[in-house]
Amino acid sequence: MDRIILHCDLNCFYASVELLSHPDLRDVPMAVCGDPQSRHGIILAKNEPAKKFGVQTAETIWQAKKKCPDLVLLPPHHDLYREYSRKVNAIYDEYTDLVEPFGIDESWLDVTHTLHLFGGDARALADALRERMKRQLGLTLSVGVSFNKVFAKLGSDYKKPDATTVISRENWNELVWPLPVGDLLYVGGAARKLLKQYGITTIGQLAACKPEMLETLMGKMGTQLYDYANGLDRDPVRSRYDTEPVKSVGNGTTFPQNLTTREQVHAGIAVLADSVASRLRHAGLYAGGVQVTVRDPQFHDRSRQRQLAAPTHLIRDLTDAAMELLYELWKPPSPIRALTVTAIHLVQEGEAYEQVDLFSSGPGKEKQEKLEGAMEQIRKKFGADAIVFGAARPEKEEDPLP
Structure with a gap:
């Protein structure tokens, strides 16, 4: 028996929530954006009139204003968006216990075993959900209906805003x-x-x-x-209350000023590796590999990853591996806007001990384990900023290399 899966996508979510408080802006080009005075000044969401001018999510404010000089800009209110997301998912919960959020504004619903309670017609249920969302919360949905998650998402993207698209066994080749x-x-x-x-x-x-x-x-x-x-996706819809295995642990940041020297970059990598190592320890996980992503001022991203000789959660190991990868991607003084360090190929603590024993570098490794373990205890008692790994504290800046 085929599954019946809905993918519900709230249209222009951030902008739609803001328009509930600013109905006078509904018919004029409007966007939600970061701080126009900072380097985080990008478009987070836009309404339909702004879309007609070609304004796009994730482009810079100056690019958007160039396309639409009269674009009205509003600051984001993330607590409000989370509140509305909870309300939306509470409505979905009334139709099935299998509701899997995909970001703050999208969710899959598996209604295979509950559809008969709501009339037995998947398209009619999707239309009823759209109408209820408008009536109850003032938001619009696009809904895809299909026999797997991938095609259901394609369906919600197929026609926007406020539409239902069914991708069935009979029409999927023609549509997809x-x-x-x-x-x-x-x-x-x-x-x-x-x-x-x-x-x-x-x-x-x-x-x-x-x-x-x-x-x-x-x-x-x-x-x-x-x-x-080929329509062969069998990935299940997981309830948001089910814990999914962690596949990676990462941290990234956009810097207030571009990094151009080795010393600056090493300090930035060390701070990120410190954060990742701390999260690995708290979760009882070890990294079997590391990935580094570099973003330049033109928003071009480049990534490299590699397997580690032995699983680790040590700041020093993660920093060293990340720096080696970084030098494959970057040469000073090329400017770096943002960096991300990600621990990948994660293993549980028990599995890691067996592998670490095979490759351990001896007393030096044990000493580092004790040192970083002591740092974690200090942080638990006095706060996360009470102590930092030495390489994470920026030193005197050097001049950009020729």
Whole structure:
């Protein structure tokens, strides 16, 4: 028996919530954005009139104002958005216990075993949900209805705003395959660019590829995308009350000023590695690998990752590995706007001990474990800022290298 899955996407969520308090702006171009005076000044959401001017989420404010000089800018109110997100998901809970949020404004609902309680017609249920959301909360939804999560999400994206799209066993080839490959879940800019090099620009062309070829090009992600394009996704809808295994632990930051020296970058990496190491300790996890992402002032991201010789949660190990990766991506004085350090290939504490014993570097490693363990105890007692790893404290800045 096919599953019946809805993907509900709140239209222009941040902007829609703000418009509840500013109904006079409903018909004029308006956007929610970060601080226009800071480097975080990007568009977070926009209303439909702003969309008609080509204003896009995540572009800078000056780019948006260039397209639409009369664009009205409002500051974000994240507590309010979280409050409305809770209200929306509480409504979804009345229809099924399988509600899986995908960000603050999207959720999957598996109504396979409850649809009969609401009339038995999936499209009618989606339409009823849209009407209820407008009447009760003043927000609009786009809803995709399908037999798996990937196609349900494609359905909610297919027609906006305030629409229902059904992607069924009978019509999915006709609806899905002509779509751009970038519309498929998890096909980001880098994957899209790679696939384009091989003439793959639509989901249908991706579906026609041999899975072995895609695996060679993209690893496990390639075979996953093959399944997605061919309607073979079987990923379950998980209740938000179910704990999902942690797959990675990362931290990133945008710096107030571009980093241009090795000393600045090392200090930034060390701070991020310290945060990641602390979170790993609290979760009883060890990193089997590290990934570093560098963003330049033009918002171009580049990433590298590698397996570690042995699982670790030590700040020193994470910092050293991250710096090695960084030097594959960056040469001073090229400016760095933002950095992210991510622990990947995570293993539980018990599993890690067996592997660490095989590769341990002896007393030095034990001493570092005791040192960082003591740091954690101090932080628990006196606060997170009570003590920092030495390399995390910026030293005197050096001049940019020639």
